[in-house]
Amino acid sequence: MNGYRQISARQWFFISLFSTICLTPFGFPTTLYHHLGHGAWVPIAAAYLLTIWGVFVSIRLCERFGKKNLAEWAQDVLGRWLGSLYAIGAILVTYTWGVGMVYVFTDLVTYTQLPNTSRILLLLFIFGPVLYLLLGGLEAWVRFAEFFGVMLLFGLILINVPQLGNATFTNLLPITTAFREPAALARPEIVAALFVFRGIFSIYFLYPHIKPERLFRWSLFSATLAFGEVLAAVVLPIAVFGASFAKTIAYPYQESLGTVALPWLPFERITLLTPAVWQLIMVYVLCVSMYAAAIGMRTLLRLKGERKERRLILVLGLVSFGLTLIPLQKEMVMKLMVYWSLAGIAVLIVIPTLLWMILAVNGRFFG
């Protein structure tokens, strides 16, 4: 956490891509099918447009404040107390995102692949490498992310493309279904879906460490690829099973992966790939979430020196580990994630947009 521009925009692309994809393919689709049927893709498309706007605003705002992260410039703009309060909100959203996703991940792996494996072992396999990477510093874990990024991209292609053979895309018709009942689109669960591409908003904390050349272009590319993957996760189960059946399954995307057998591959079933792919993605998510939260907390607590920063990360990691040991039902986690998403939209999209507009109108900071 030296404060100099350590990582390139391309490296940012890899960490933002996989942390933005996150575990969304497994968490949200069932809720969307319940409320919107085969029109479930609509909130995802809307979320993508909102994310592009959010990324534009975040980069413009961060550009104005140069080498300051959100916790620093919030205090400059909103004053010490209000700024700190806003920063705490943003830190909490970023930190609890990682913890929530660990719950979804352990539930998914236990349910689909490793029913007899102890939950604590899964958590150790996640938190062990994450803490090891984070304690090595930003450059260390970003190099890891870049190295495995290309492999993960191939993994995602291998997971999605074979499903096209079983897909019937006319299942998505009529295209206007989602708009027939506008009230359904206003439900909290659907509005929460607008925040599915949340990983990319960690830029508010990581911006001072990223080289600014072509940053918007790489961010846009990352958001677009993440949108492609999440859209595939929502659309493919409908195309394979139909929306009315897909909504009855606990993890529709995982089940639609299971409809493909590739006898020419050594492992035949692509479902075997998913725990490996999503364990890696989980490492990305936790690294981004905990590191971004640590940067924010370091600023608020006025901690200086690498040793203190390492200790902060260690404490955050152990607290996360402890929190994820608490057994919670999947339904409860999903409910919490809905309210968390609404808070996320307010803190990381609405408030920055208002700030950017006020600053633009004010003219003092308009660039």
Next chain:
Amino acid sequence: MTTRCFRCSALAAMVLMCAVLAGCTDIHEMKYQSFITAIGLDRTDEHDIKVSILKLLFDQQSQGLSASDESSRQNQASISKVVSVGCSYFPDCMERIRHQLSGRMTLDQVHYVLFGEKLLQSGVKPYIDYFYHIGEMEQTVKFFGTDQDVEAFMKKDEGMLVHRLIGGLQVHPSVFDVEMWEFAPKINTALSSAYLSLMKIDDDQLFADGLYLMKEDKLGMKLSLEDAFLLQFINGERVDELTFVFPDEQLAFQVHNYRMKLRVTPRTADVYVRATGWVIGGREYQSRTVLDGQDEFLAGKIEDRLEQVLATAHAKGIDYLGIGEKFRQKNWDTSDWQSQLENLNVNVHADIIILSGKGAQ
């Protein structure tokens, strides 16, 4: 604390945590697992559920079988064993089977599920829901039906016949390749009907003996092998070696290539079938002039038979073509779909192109 010391303690803490806190529970080695390769489901005359499973045997287990075990008595080299139980509630049956097995029941190696006719008549939804709920079976498990005794079928099968058939399914025109993920969505809707191949084992030989058409999750009607064969034209799956026999005319039509298109309006459904192939008959069919006259005759025959099969199915509320699904996609009214289906005018338009005999060579 120096960095070196910190790293050492972190490493020691991780190893300690792995040793103390973590632990694999319920480890089952291969030899302590019972691999199930097939499940048979039927109902008894007392309306109870009868579940039979085909369990693979490892060498040691095979040798250790008691002499009273019927399935292994006839064949010392038997590699499978059938276990059957009866109950009134399906999960109870599975629980009883679990207790009867020497190892842990493993369902991820199941190759096929066989439904008895009585069970099909009473509805299959609870069983499919159970399979999805336990989440252990693969989506690509094949589904078949039979009118024979399920337990007897599986004993004769011994894990070999259907397994061989599944391996060669792509080129077998009599069998409709139905996997769990294709079957399950259709039993939950009236807008598109599921189907199952009817299988039989006679004299240790496996036969496809027709087709079961489902009306939602219950058996709607049974088709003969000839009619089932005809439905391959509109099944969507590409199969080789489709040959239609016309005994009265003493000729057969061997299909080389075919495709189907379905067009629906609110009142009609038009099925367009286009097929190219060869006429197999006596010497008189070697002449091109004679062959030229046969295409309309064959088209008429195929149109009549297909229309008849589809009309019978529609009268029973079976939507084999998935016309209801097309209606839903077009946002047309699908309420009271069964009565709509009965009144729908279905026309089949066949376009047959006969290739010269040399093409067949």
